[in-house]
Amino acid sequence: xxxxxxxxVWNAHAVRTLPSGQTQLFVGLHLVxxxxxxxxxxxxxxxxxxxxxxxxxxxxxxxxxxxxxxxxPFLDVMAEEMTVSLERNCREFGIPYWPPDHENQGIVHVIGxxxxxxxxxxxxxxxxxxxxxHGAFGAIAFGIGTSQVRDVLASQxxxxxxxxxxxxxxxxxxxxxxxxxxxxxxxxxKLGVQGGVGFAYEYGGSTIDRMSVEERxxxxxxxxxxxxxxxxxxxxxxxxxxxxxxxxxxxGSAFDRAVAWWRGMASDANARYDxxxxxxxxxxxxxxxxxxxxxxxxxxxxxxxxxxxxxxxAFMGFHPGDRxxxxxxxxxxxxxxxxxxxxxxxxxxRIVRGHHVAPHVKALVVPGSRSISxxxxxxxxxxxxxxxGFEWRxxxxxxxxxxxxxxxxGRQLCASSSNRNFKGxxxxxxxxxxxxxxxxxxxxxxxxxxxxxxxxxxx
Amino acid sequence: MTNxxxxxxxxxxxxxxxGRGLPIRGNDIDTDRIMPARFLKAVSFEGLEKHLFxxxxxxxxxxxFNDARYSGAxxxxxxxxxxxxxxxxxxxxxxxxxxxxxxxxxxxxxxFQGNSVMIGMPCFVADERSxxxxxxxxxxxxxxxxxxxVKSGVISAGDxxxxxxxxxxxxxxxxxxxxxxxAMLLQHFDEVRAVAAHLPYVSDFRQ
Numbered sequence: 001x002x003x004x005x006x007x008x009v010w011n012a013h014a015v016r017t018l019p020s021g022q023t024q025l026f027v028g029l030h031l032v033x034x035x036x037x038x039x040x041x042x043x044x045x046x047x048x049x050x051x052x053x054x055x056x057x058x059x060x061x062x063x064x065x066x067x068x069x070x071x072x073p074f075l076d077v078m079a080e081e082m083t084v085s086l087e088r089n090c091r092e093f094g095i096p097y098w099p100p101d102h103e104n105q106g107i108v109h110v111i112g113x114x115x116x117x118x119x120x121x122x123x124x125x126x127x128x129x130x131x132x133x134h135g136a137f138g139a140i141a142f143g144i145g146t147s148q149v150r151d152v153l154a155s156q157x158x159x160x161x162x163x164x165x166x167x168x169x170x171x172x173x174x175x176x177x178x179x180x181x182x183x184x185x186x187x188x189x190k191l192g193v194q195g196g197v198g199f200a201y202e203y204g205g206s207t208i209d210r211m212s213v214e215e216r217x218x219x220x221x222x223x224x225x226x227x228x229x230x231x232x233x234x235x236x237x238x239x240x241x242x243x244x245x246x247x248x249x250x251x252g253s254a255f256d257r258a259v260a261w262w263r264g265m266a267s268d269a270n271a272r273y274d275x276x277x278x279x280x281x282x283x284x285x286x287x288x289x290x291x292x293x294x295x296x297x298x299x300x301x302x303x304x305x306x307x308x309x310x311x312x313x314a315f316m317g318f319h320p321g322d323r324x325x326x327x328x329x330x331x332x333x334x335x336x337x338x339x340x341x342x343x344x345x346x347x348x349x350r351i352v353r354g355h356h357v358a359p360h361v362k363a364l365v366v367p368g369s370r371s372i373s374x375x376x377x378x379x380x381x382x383x384x385x386x387x388x389g390f391e392w393r394x395x396x397x398x399x400x401x402x403x404x405x406x407x408x409x410g411r412q413l414c415a416s417s418s419n420r421n422f423k424g425x426x427x428x429x430x431x432x433x434x435x436x437x438x439x440x441x442x443x444x445x446x447x448x449x450x451x452x453x454x455x456x457x458x459x
Numbered sequence: 460m461t462n463x464x465x466x467x468x469x470x471x472x473x474x475x476x477x478g479r480g481l482p483i484r485g486n487d488i489d490t491d492r493i494m495p496a497r498f499l500k501a502v503s504f505e506g507l508e509k510h511l512f513x514x515x516x517x518x519x520x521x522x523x524f525n526d527a528r529y530s531g532a533x534x535x536x537x538x539x540x541x542x543x544x545x546x547x548x549x550x551x552x553x554x555x556x557x558x559x560x561x562x563x564x565x566x567x568x569x570x571f572q573g574n575s576v577m578i579g580m581p582c583f584v585a586d587e588r589s590x591x592x593x594x595x596x597x598x599x600x601x602x603x604x605x606x607x608x609v610k611s612g613v614i615s616a617g618d619x620x621x622x623x624x625x626x627x628x629x630x631x632x633x634x635x636x637x638x639x640x641x642a643m644l645l646q647h648f649d650e651v652r653a654v655a656a657h658l659p660y661v662s663d664f665r666q
Binding site for chain 2: 056143156157225420429
């Protein structure tokens with residue numbers, strides 16, 4: 001029977017139906033980081049439990065690592081304590097762990113794919129809502145809370161209710177200066193920040209088919225911002241080419257067997273969906289958020305049209321009818337699990353090259369992983385950014401959520417390639433965030449204000 | 460083969476929650492607002508209740524969590540998409556440690572709702588009008604006692620009575636005392652091994 005990838009993966013991992021009616025689902029890959037796991041390990045110790053599948057569990061530090069110097073001990077005593085705690089837990093429970101100075105370290109959602117841990121047809125869980133990123137490979141990946149981290153550690157399983165599946169087709173060609181980030185911001189704007197509750201989003205159509213895996217990761221990453229806990233793209237030759245040769249990907253003839261299985265997990269052509277929507281790629285503009293949730297966005301030259309009583313206006317300092325273009329920025333941040341991969345940095349560097357950051361702007365680039373740092377440096381991207389006045393930092397989550405020293409101060413306004421513009425998200429309770437593509441952030445850093453990246457590219 | 464892990468997870472059934480209410484008006488209240496990220500820098504959940512809505516409270520002296528009339532409340536009354544954003548369990552943990560034992564709202568983010576179930580804090584869903592009635596009832600009389608019945612979904616506040624619901628699985632789990640699933644997940648561990656053995660990636664596609 002024709003079926004969706006979501007149902008095929010779900011059925012292949014279903015252990016049994018629990019008395020509650022929920023499904024006990026086997027988790028193929030569990031990624032662990034320092035912020036949401038210490039309490040889970042404590043609960044294991046309290047019960048005398050072990051980790052059921054330590055070889056399917058991998059840990060690193062990303063949220064709290066400083067990006068200016070990763071020298072240990074960290075200056076931040078709590079950051080050091082959390083790191084030491086994770087290190088002790090991984091040793092005690094036999095979990096592979098990459099410390100801050102290890103070549104594999106980086107944001108969990110960046111390193112899983114680049115190491116080939118993330119594979120099609122898997123179920124993946126991590127105590128972080130942006131776990132949906134891994135769906136770009138045709139995995140079903142769930143962000144979970146700490147009690148569920150405990151469950152996965154102890155049993156390698158989750159108790160879950162099945163989701164409905166909404167197919168989102170994006171068709172046609174994106175205009176120059178329009179990126180995957182603009183696509184997902186537009187989808188969230190159209191469907192709303194809670195439109196995806198109860199759904200897995202399956203992204204497809206000719207636009208998505210032509211996208212690189214990195215672009216697909218940007219799209220799947222922000223599924224949760226549209227309320228969908230899970231987002232995915234069916235695996236195809238682009239996916240397989242990305243995975244071939246990666247450290248944890250199957251090797252030799254096993255890779256061919258894997259490709260056959262992965263292909264079989266993709267949604268069938270005549271699969272039925274609970275809902276379908278289609279978006280014409282040609283209608284998507286460079287998009288920026290103006291408000292305090294990721295659904296509050298406009299194209300860069302469009303007037304903001306929203307309920308004047310919306311609290312976002314007072315917080316952000318915009319007025320109904322304003323355009324975001326021309327808004328002076330204080331900080332430019334290129335980074336996060338949404339947009340910190342090599343292709344993001346290359347595109348931003350292309351815009352930055354030969355220019356200089358506006359004098360009043362603090363600009364920083366935080367690669368998603370040490371591997372990306374190395375690749376970028378081998379290509380000389382670090383020099384381009386540094387020469388232009390950007391700070392070139394070490395890998396981590398950094399100013400996406402400001403759990404390390406990188407944060408906004410006061411009411412600073414930040415052009416950011418991250419995923420959330422919530423009040424206070426970037427570390428200052430009154431700090432303000434404008435989400436946009438990394439290319440748009442680069443252009444804003446140079447101009448000192450939000451500009452249409454197409455004007456810069458055309459120059 | 461069964462898992463050697465011991466199965467003791469003492470739990471009690473949750474049939475109803477009663478206590479005073481605390482209305483938090485507004486849609487899309489994210490977990491960064493409920494529990495700002497800087498308070499996640501800790502290796503335990505202890506003390507999180509002190510930081511609930513810390514930044515919202517600082518910028519708004521009239522925030523319900525600043526309002527002494529609501530102190531000691533047990534039931535939060537919220538609007539749409541409460542708890543969206545980050546998966547941090549620190550948000551529901553902080554609420555529970557403050558004394559909140561149930562939430563009634565128009566809708567919840569999936570991860571927040573799941574996290575709340577896992578710690579025994581039901582999230583009831585009701586329509587916009589019912590929530591407005593409940594919020595108004597509590598705002599006009601903060602001392603009114605709310606009673607939320609898990610089985611029927613009926614929530615009363617003095618003369619006001621609304622009909623709410625829980626996802627059937629969560630409702631049954633609260634009633635049977637099996638809302639924390641770890642013990643169930645550890646039973647029949649042979650079946651878990653069998654599923655893993657059938658997944659070709661578990662053996663790196665060797666064969």
